[in-house]
Amino acid sequence: xxxxxxxxxxGLMVGMLYSLIALGFVLIxxxxxxxxxxxxxxxxFAALAMARFAEWIPKLxxxxxxxxxxxxxxxxxxxxxIVLAWLIQKLVLGKLVNQEGxxxxxxxxxxxxxxxxxxxxxxxxxxxxxxxxxxxxxxxxFEKTFEGGLLxxxxxxxxxxxxxVLVALLALFFQKTATGRALxxxxxxxxxxxxxxxxxxxxxxxxxxxxxxxxxxxxxxWGSKLGVQFSLSLVALKALPVVIxxxxxxxxxxxxxxxxxxxxxxxxEIYLGPHLGGGIxxxxxxxxxxxxxxxxxxxxxxxxxxxxx
Amino acid sequence: xxxRQAGDVILDVRNISLRFGGVKAxxxxxxxxxxxxxxAIIGPNGAGKSSMLNCINGxxxxxxxxxxLRGKTFSKMNSxxxxxxxxxxxxxxxxxxxxxxxxxxxxxxxxxxxxxxIFQQALRWGAAEREETAHRRVVEGIIDFLEIQAYxxxxxxxxxxGLQKRVDLGRALAMEPQVLLLDEPMAGMNVEEKQDMSRxxxxxNDEFGTxxxxxxxxxxxxxxISDRVVVLDYGRKIGDGxxxxxxNNPDVISAYLGTVH
Numbered sequence: 001x002x003x004x005x006x007x008x009x010x011g012l013m014v015g016m017l018y019s020l021i022a023l024g025f026v027l028i029x030x031x032x033x034x035x036x037x038x039x040x041x042x043x044x045f046a047a048l049a050m051a052r053f054a055e056w057i058p059k060l061x062x063x064x065x066x067x068x069x070x071x072x073x074x075x076x077x078x079x080x081x082i083v084l085a086w087l088i089q090k091l092v093l094g095k096l097v098n099q100e101g102x103x104x105x106x107x108x109x110x111x112x113x114x115x116x117x118x119x120x121x122x123x124x125x126x127x128x129x130x131x132x133x134x135x136x137x138x139x140x141x142f143e144k145t146f147e148g149g150l151l152x153x154x155x156x157x158x159x160x161x162x163x164x165v166l167v168a169l170l171a172l173f174f175q176k177t178a179t180g181r182a183l184x185x186x187x188x189x190x191x192x193x194x195x196x197x198x199x200x201x202x203x204x205x206x207x208x209x210x211x212x213x214x215x216x217x218x219x220x221x222w223g224s225k226l227g228v229q230f231s232l233s234l235v236a237l238k239a240l241p242v243v244i245x246x247x248x249x250x251x252x253x254x255x256x257x258x259x260x261x262x263x264x265x266x267x268x269e270i271y272l273g274p275h276l277g278g279g280i281x282x283x284x285x286x287x288x289x290x291x292x293x294x295x296x297x298x299x300x301x302x303x304x305x306x307x308x309x
Numbered sequence: 310x311x312x313r314q315a316g317d318v319i320l321d322v323r324n325i326s327l328r329f330g331g332v333k334a335x336x337x338x339x340x341x342x343x344x345x346x347x348x349a350i351i352g353p354n355g356a357g358k359s360s361m362l363n364c365i366n367g368x369x370x371x372x373x374x375x376x377x378l379r380g381k382t383f384s385k386m387n388s389x390x391x392x393x394x395x396x397x398x399x400x401x402x403x404x405x406x407x408x409x410x411x412x413x414x415x416x417x418x419x420x421x422x423x424x425x426x427i428f429q430q431a432l433r434w435g436a437a438e439r440e441e442t443a444h445r446r447v448v449e450g451i452i453d454f455l456e457i458q459a460y461x462x463x464x465x466x467x468x469x470x471g472l473q474k475r476v477d478l479g480r481a482l483a484m485e486p487q488v489l490l491l492d493e494p495m496a497g498m499n500v501e502e503k504q505d506m507s508r509x510x511x512x513x514n515d516e517f518g519t520x521x522x523x524x525x526x527x528x529x530x531x532x533x534i535s536d537r538v539v540v541l542d543y544g545r546k547i548g549d550g551x552x553x554x555x556x557n558n559p560d561v562i563s564a565y566l567g568t569v570h
Binding site: 177178179180181182184185187188189191192193194195196197198199200206 | 368387405409419430437481
């Protein structure tokens with residue numbers, strides 16, 4: 001029982017991070033119909049910005065309080081992501097209104113390379129660490145419930161809580177505020193939204209900013225675990241099976257999809273690994289996504305598209 | 310009809326020409342709409358009715374001519390700017406926000422009237438809370454008016470077609486428009502639904518004094534509810550006047566019934 005639950009928890013925590021990245025995809029896809037290939041690059045860019053700001057601020061100001069430094073660095077990184085969202089809307093997407101989906105996809109592919117290149121040019125291409133003071137020591141929980149208890153990484157636990165809070169805040173923002181309502185309206189029908197006076201440009205800047213902030217949080221969590229480096233932008237590739245599983249248009253889908261993939265790959269590694277020669281973690285998500293595409297192409301929670309002929 | 314008095318010209322359409330490449334959708338269309346009246350645009354399929362409405366709404370920008378609302382010209386504006394000037398519309402093929410409830414759909418119509426910013430809303434701070442409540446009151450009034458109270462929380466995608474049309478009207482009304490554009494408000498409805506919709510249109514016009522421009526195929530309905538009618542055919546204006554004048558206009562008759570060869 002113990003090892004199984006430990007694996008399960010480990011999977012849930014990793015899955016939470018997949019969910020965060022997948023959430024970025026879903027937010028932008030819902031509001032603008034753009035499949036944002038640059039989400040991974042945004043994670044890298046945001047994490048690099050945060051890591052370097054946190055490094056530079058003590059040097060420039062002489063402030064040596066880690067909490068204050070990190071807070072200022074985070075605020076600055078949020079600002080950077082908002083400016084970036086504005087630039088993307090002004091310079092790229094604003095010029096491509098009403099273009100084919102494939103054109104927009106290619107544009108985001110361009111943004112990917114631009115962000116990866118400029119991110120490393122601006123902030124350097126070493127491995128940087130983000131130290132937001134998360135405890136690294138593991139703890140035992142449920143020791144009373146059964147023998148030996150469960151060994152859980154405290155850092156993972158904190159990360160999962162942060163991710164869960166962020167998701168809850170986003171859900172409230174979308175459901176309960178007038179701006180959230182306008183965002184959902186744009187997601188449903190661009191033309192109708194315009195006719196009632198919702199400015200599309202501004203909405204898209206907001207959505208890309210929110211996706212940027214989500215990318216920042218994901219980047220900070222991953223970065224504090226494994227360090228910030230180029231490979232961070234590849235984590236997003238793991239989010240692709242997540243959105244296929246959960247459905248591209250569903251926020252709960254992104255969250256549950258992420259958890260399923262996280263848990264699935266960890267459990268399969270432990271229980272199927274020995275029989276199949278190991279390394280399952282690497283490809284498990286994609287095979288699961290493939291199976292889903294065959295059976296339920298719209299994903300678990302996605303909208304089923306019915307074309308009338 | 311006695312209670313309603315048509316006033317001054319509110320919407321003035323002058324010499325509008327619209328081309329898509331080599332295709333002339335509209336040529337040299339001129340007409341005006343007076344305050345508080347119900348003005349219909351009719352014509353056979355492909356006559357350019359929807360193009361005309363889309364010009365007024367800012368979806369299309371005509372190559373020539375001008376459109377002005379209370380003297381302010383806006384023929385080169387986009388939909389969002391036109392909405393800000395107080396022009397609302399409904400759609401021929403429903404363009405509702407299908408995943409959202411009736412209440413939320415109509416609340417989106419209040420978007421332009423919201424003054425608090427995104428941060429106040431996120432925190433639900435004083436002003437944002439009060440504002441939401443005030444708008445909610447207006448929207449509840451519209452829901453009562455359109456008799457869709459029972460569907461308040463239903464996602465519109467799940468409602469019957471005729472009721473979805475009402476929600477579309479409700480969303481436009483929530484903008485408290487000066488001019489309301491209705492693109493075939495009765496398309497695809499049965500007789501009973503048409504009667505309901507006619508009643509709502511007349512009531513809106515009567516109670517709120519809203520000026521209405523509508524496109525409609527059903528001639529019976531048009532002749533019953535509108536004050537004046539513009540007739541288009543192949544992008545040209547072939548008739549303009551009261552329902553009776555239009556009905557007896559030989560050009561209009563031949564456009565609809567064909568001429569004897």
